[in-house]
Amino acid sequence: MSICGLRLVPILLVCSCGLTVTSERPSYDELDVQEQSAVDTILGELTRFNAQVQHRTKYNIDAVADREQIHVSFEGLIFSANLGDDVVHVAVWENLGSEKQALVQRWFKAKTPAQARATYGKLFYQFLAVVQGVKQFMFQVLSSAWVYHHRSLFNQERDSIRTALAHYVVEGRQKEMWGFLKGACAPVIAQYGPAWRDRFSKDYLQHHFTEVFDPEDPTGYMYFVCRWITMGTEEAEGLNAELQWLVDLPRL
Amino acid sequence: MRHAIPCALVLLTAAPAWADEPGVGLEGVDEPHTITGDVTPAPVPRTPRARLELGFGYASLLEDPDVAEGYGGGLFFSYEMWGRLGAELTVFLSRNLYEDQLGTIGTSFLAGNITLGPTIRLTPAGRRVLVTADLALGTYLIVPIVQENIWTLGISGGLTLAYRFASWFGVSIKLRYHLFNLANFAGPELRDLKALMKVGVIDRMEIPLCMTFFF
Numbered sequence: 230m231s232i233c234g235l236r237l238v239p240i241l242l243v244c245s246c247g248l249t250v251t252s253e254r255p256s257y258d259e260l261d262v263q264e265q266s267a268v269d270t271i272l273g274e275l276t277r278f279n280a281q282v283q284h285r286t287k288y289n290i291d292a293v294a295d296r297e298q299i300h301v302s303f304e305g306l307i308f309s310a311n312l313g314d315d316v317v318h319v320a321v322w323e324n325l326g327s328e329k330q331a332l333v334q335r336w337f338k339a340k341t342p343a344q345a346r347a348t349y350g351k352l353f354y355q356f357l358a359v360v361q362g363v364k365q366f367m368f369q370v371l372s373s374a375w376v377y378h379h380r381s382l383f384n385q386e387r388d389s390i391r392t393a394l395a396h397y398v399v400e401g402r403q404k405e406m407w408g409f410l411k412g413a414c415a416p417v418i419a420q421y422g423p424a425w426r427d428r429f430s431k432d433y434l435q436h437h438f439t440e441v442f443d444p445e446d447p448t449g450y451m452y453f454v455c456r457w458i459t460m461g462t463e464e465a466e467g468l469n470a471e472l473q474w475l476v477d478l479p480r481l
Numbered sequence: 482m483r484h485a486i487p488c489a490l491v492l493l494t495a496a497p498a499w500a501d502e503p504g505v506g507l508e509g510v511d512e513p514h515t516i517t518g519d520v521t522p523a524p525v526p527r528t529p530r531a532r533l534e535l536g537f538g539y540a541s542l543l544e545d546p547d548v549a550e551g552y553g554g555g556l557f558f559s560y561e562m563w564g565r566l567g568a569e570l571t572v573f574l575s576r577n578l579y580e581d582q583l584g585t586i587g588t589s590f591l592a593g594n595i596t597l598g599p600t601i602r603l604t605p606a607g608r609r610v611l612v613t614a615d616l617a618l619g620t621y622l623i624v625p626i627v628q629e630n631i632w633t634l635g636i637s638g639g640l641t642l643a644y645r646f647a648s649w650f651g652v653s654i655k656l657r658y659h660l661f662n663l664a665n666f667a668g669p670e671l672r673d674l675k676a677l678m679k680v681g682v683i684d685r686m687e688i689p690l691c692m693t694f695f696f
Contacts, residue, residue, distance in 0.1 A: 248660075250590055251547040303677035310627070310667040318677060354680045354682040373585045380622040444677075445669055448620070 231360075254316075257296045258313065263323040263333075265290040269298045270350070271319055275299075278362040278396055286472055290365040293317045306444035309353055311361040311398055313373030319361070322346050327401035329445075338416040338452055348413050356406060357395055357454075363389040370476050380478070382438060383431035390454065391461035392471040399468045407462060424450040500622040527694035528606040530561045532643070534653055536689030540575035543684055547675060548590050549601055551577030553687055555593075557655070558643075559613070569615050571595070571637075573657075574622075575685060591624040592685065594659065595636055611653075612644040621661035623671055623683075631668035635661025643693055651693045659685045 257268060274296065279294040292298060292315040301316050304324040311317050318390065322330065330342060335414065339345035367376055397406040425448075432454070434441055441449040465471070533556070540553035555573030562568065574593035578584060596619030603612040621635035637660070643653035662671055662683045671680040 248543070248682050249547075249673075250542060250671075250680050251673045251682055254676045268634040279628055284680075300676070303672070306677060306679065308627075312627075312674070313586045314675075315585075316582070348597070374587050377587055384667045439625075439627065442627060442671075443629065444627065444672075 245358040245406065253300050254300050255412065260302055261323075261471045264301045264321050267301050267319065267321045267350075267354050268296050269330045271299050271301075271317065272296050275317070277361045277400060278359050278393075280297055281396055281399060281468060282366055282472065286476065288366060288369055288476075290362050290369060292369070293362065293365045294361040305329065306415060307447050308444040309357040311364040311368070313364075313368045313376065317358065317361040317365070319358060322349050322353075325334050330447070332446065336417050336420075337413055338420070351409055352413055356393060356397075356410060359381045359393040360386075360389045361394040363396075366392075366472070369477050371478060375479065381431050383434045387457050387460065388454070388471070388475065390457040391465050392468070392475070393459045395456070398465070410458050411462075414458055415452055417455045418459070421452040422447060425449055429456050430451060451471070482513070490573075492615055498574065510663055517656045527667055528561070528578050528608075528611075529604075529648070529690075531559070532559045533694045533696075534559075534641075534643075534655075534691035535653060536573075536653075536691035538654075538689035540577065540687040540688065540689075542577055542590065543686055545592060547580055547583055549580045549584075551589070554689065559599075559600050559615075561602065567600045567602070567613075568597065569600045569617065570597050571617060571619075571688075573687065575687060579674070582647075587625075588626050588674075591622075592660065592661070592683070593622040593638065595619050595622075596635070598637075609645045609651075610646070611641075613641045613643075614639065614670055621659070623629060626670060626674065628672060629668045631662075631671050632666040633662045633671075634664040634666060636663070639671050643691075645693075645695060651690045652696065653693045655687070655689050655691065657687045657689075658689075661685070 257265065260268065264451050275290065279290045281289045293311065296313055299319065301319055303318070304322070305326050306320055307325060307329055308318055308320045322333075323394065325333065330345065333339075333349050334342060334345035337348045338344055339348060367385065367389070394407065395401050410444045428437070428449070429452070441447070441451070441453060483489065500541075534556075535556055537554035538552065539550065541550040542548045547601060553573055553575030557569060559565050559569035566578060572593070572595050574591070579586065579588060579590065592682060596617035596629050598617030599614050600615040603614060604610060613640065614694045617637045619635060621633045623631040623633060637657050639655055639657035642652050642656045643651055645651035660682055672678060673680050
């Protein structure tokens with residue numbers, strides 16, 4: 230019996246090889262042309278925001294203003310996030326697949342896939358990329374642990390979006406970006422307001438995070454983003470004030 | 482810490498040999514013999530048919546450099562139905578912290594299982610030391626942070642070494658190896674937190690130490 234038992238050992242060890250719950254991200258050089266182009270656009274936005282941060286504070290977001298820390302190579306998900314591990318994730322249009330591209334087209338009531346792609350690209354590769362950069366600033370200043378323990382997800386997103394809006398003002402691109410966002414969000418709020426209006430709250434997001442952010446169908450998140458953008462355009466202060474607000478959070 | 486795994490494997494898989502050593506029969510005040518004369522053979526001490534174990538201990542995803550070794554706990558109920566053959570129901574939950582960059586988030590990989598399968602007792606009846614081997618099939622829960630909960634199919638196999646201090650109570654140590662995420666029952670396909678790619682089969686080894694109740 231002991232011999233039979235000992236025979237289990239190599240079997241167990243062999244079986245365990247290569248079974249992991251994490252994978253390595255491909256490097257920039259391993260990406261395809263569309264992915265590299267998306268990374269270049271995102272990096273450009275993050276670099277400009279990093280310059281503003283460095284100009285106005287003693288901090289920086291160098292950790293993600295790096296093409297190897299911009300992750301776009303995943304497929305089949307609509308996703309834009311900075312989880313606090315010094316990586317910005319942004320889904321590339323070409324990797325969404327036809328079903329999710331059609332969903333995006335419905336969000337924006339785009340007449341053609343090309344129109345939907347243009348809207349998606351500007352929203353995800355530019356505006357939401359800066360939003361992830363603001364989150365990086367938040368994580369850098371306050372630490373990931375502090376942010377996760379003391380800040381609601383609702384407030385993290387709300388403040389990041391408001392700060393990103395303020396960034397485009399000091400960049401001299403307010404008209405361009407704010408106008409674009411207003412146009413992109415109008416059909417989202419009109420279509421999904423009846424279903425999501427009453428759910429737009431800190432409490433709902435806290436308890437239904439995976440439903441709202443579901444990367445298979447983040448329609449709820451898109452509605453939340455548009456509501457935060459609406460709030461942000463009404464409440465935004467200058468970039469200095471927004472950045473200082475984040476720095477001062479532990480003392481408030 | 483990783484060096485401890487092969488050692489534990491060797492120790493536990495070699496256990497059946499020790500269990501067959503003579504002179505470890507379960508005798509004593511809690512199960513007295515009923516010898517009344519020279520001609521009456523001593524009855525074989527009763528081996529309890531049911532066993533409930535409450536365990537807590539080491540749990541590891543063996544090969545993942547981004548996931549630390551962790552811990553888990555659970556409940557095991559086994560019942561011998563036909564001689565040495567029985568069945569065991571297991572409910573177990575494990576937690577492993579992420580390491581390196583992912584570790585800064587402060588989140589963890591949570592997985593649990595509800596499994597049922599056959600067991601076989603490898604030691605003779607009436608011993609204080611019991612060794613059983615088991616196989617199981619069941620549903621495995623994975624709790625990702627950016628996806629809905631996922632229920633998948635999984636299998637496990639392992640050994641249990643138990644020692645009875647009394648007829649009703651003892652301790653045991655289990656060595657279990659699991660393969661799960663073999664197929665989806667419910668929820669989305671699991672994506673990894675680092676590269677957001679689809680995750681294939683996952684393995685886990687656990688070595689819980691248990692309080693064991695026999696009845």
